[in-house]
Amino acid sequence: MFVFLLISALVFDFLNGFHDSSNIVATVIASRAMTPRAALWSTAVAHFVGPFLFGVAVAETIGEGLADPAHVTMPVVIATLLAAIVWNIITWLLGIPSSSSHALVGGMMGAVLVSQGIDAIQSSGLVKVGISLFASPFIGLASGYLLMNLTLFLVRGATPGINRFFKQAQILTSIVLGLSHGANDAQKTMGIITLGLMVERMIPRFEVPTWVVAVSAGAIALGTATGGWRLIRTLGARIYKIRPVHGFVSQITGASVILGAALLGGPVSTTQVMSSAIMGVGSAERVSKVRWHVGYEMMVTWVLTIPISGLLAVLFLHLLDLLLG
Numbered sequence: 001m002f003v004f005l006l007i008s009a010l011v012f013d014f015l016n017g018f019h020d021s022s023n024i025v026a027t028v029i030a031s032r033a034m035t036p037r038a039a040l041w042s043t044a045v046a047h048f049v050g051p052f053l054f055g056v057a058v059a060e061t062i063g064e065g066l067a068d069p070a071h072v073t074m075p076v077v078i079a080t081l082l083a084a085i086v087w088n089i090i091t092w093l094l095g096i097p098s099s100s101s102h103a104l105v106g107g108m109m110g111a112v113l114v115s116q117g118i119d120a121i122q123s124s125g126l127v128k129v130g131i132s133l134f135a136s137p138f139i140g141l142a143s144g145y146l147l148m149n150l151t152l153f154l155v156r157g158a159t160p161g162i163n164r165f166f167k168q169a170q171i172l173t174s175i176v177l178g179l180s181h182g183a184n185d186a187q188k189t190m191g192i193i194t195l196g197l198m199v200e201r202m203i204p205r206f207e208v209p210t211w212v213v214a215v216s217a218g219a220i221a222l223g224t225a226t227g228g229w230r231l232i233r234t235l236g237a238r239i240y241k242i243r244p245v246h247g248f249v250s251q252i253t254g255a256s257v258i259l260g261a262a263l264l265g266g267p268v269s270t271t272q273v274m275s276s277a278i279m280g281v282g283s284a285e286r287v288s289k290v291r292w293h294v295g296y297e298m299m300v301t302w303v304l305t306i307p308i309s310g311l312l313a314v315l316f317l318h319l320l321d322l323l324l325g
Contacts, residue, residue: 001074002202005193006193008085010151011085012081012084014219014223016049016209017044020224024174025174027247027274027278031257033247034170040225040226046218048179049179049218050178051183052217054179054183055262056270057187057263058261058266059194061265062104062195063123063195064195064198064206065123065315071120072112075079075111076108076111081107081314081325082107083106084309087103087308106313107310109310111313114129114314133268135269136261137273138225140272140275144281145283146280147279148245149247151248170244170247171205173255175254179257182220182221184258184267186220187216188267190216193319194209201257269271
């Protein structure tokens, strides 16, 4: 059972990197600051390094903050992962950016509630996760808007040559964004694997082993290097025409929000943060510049993710119960 959980967790982690690579490289590719392959591989390396640099606070929130580990069973953890995997694949096929974090949280809530009841849910952890997931897009939107206005003010009167600076600076900002994304998103897989170790009584308390950090970082890095091109096109071209200054500001905004949340132990959706940052940056120049209907489509997907992944987890839990008798 643990081997199956480990494989499922690494598949989810790979898909998370594959799915979310668009959030990291879309702007740097759209502004022609880097070639697609160079952008993907450099951020993949950053994804691998990030989890080793910034602790495991998010892993603790996911692994023991949402549900009491004493009331969690192995089928619950596996059903959670399978639900998140299926939803990631569906949204990738449709080319719609969605939240792997929302899918994971929704899957766990659905599986735990059906199998153990509401008493197994830890309200303090649920509130922390809820605030992180739902406040971060608005913070990204507002921060992108304000930072873009500040940047435009600082470079007023500059020659077109300033674009060369913004292009070159994006190489650094994309790496920082990759570090922050790896630090936040890889930890979700670490939390799930460590929870499985506790359920199987392979470790006495919740403490993320080094090998779990390594395999989780490796899986998300590999997924990032592979790249989800459908989603890259959505974020890089459909919201509005991105120039170097837009890519530079949106990457700084996203990295700040995501890394800050990782250090505080708050799991956030990189898709939400980067999408809202891109919209904030675009609207700072001209509100009509942004194709808001694309944002509406993504918002609908985000709203649906938690309930659908919860229902999928319940379905997988029943299937596992039938298979295991």
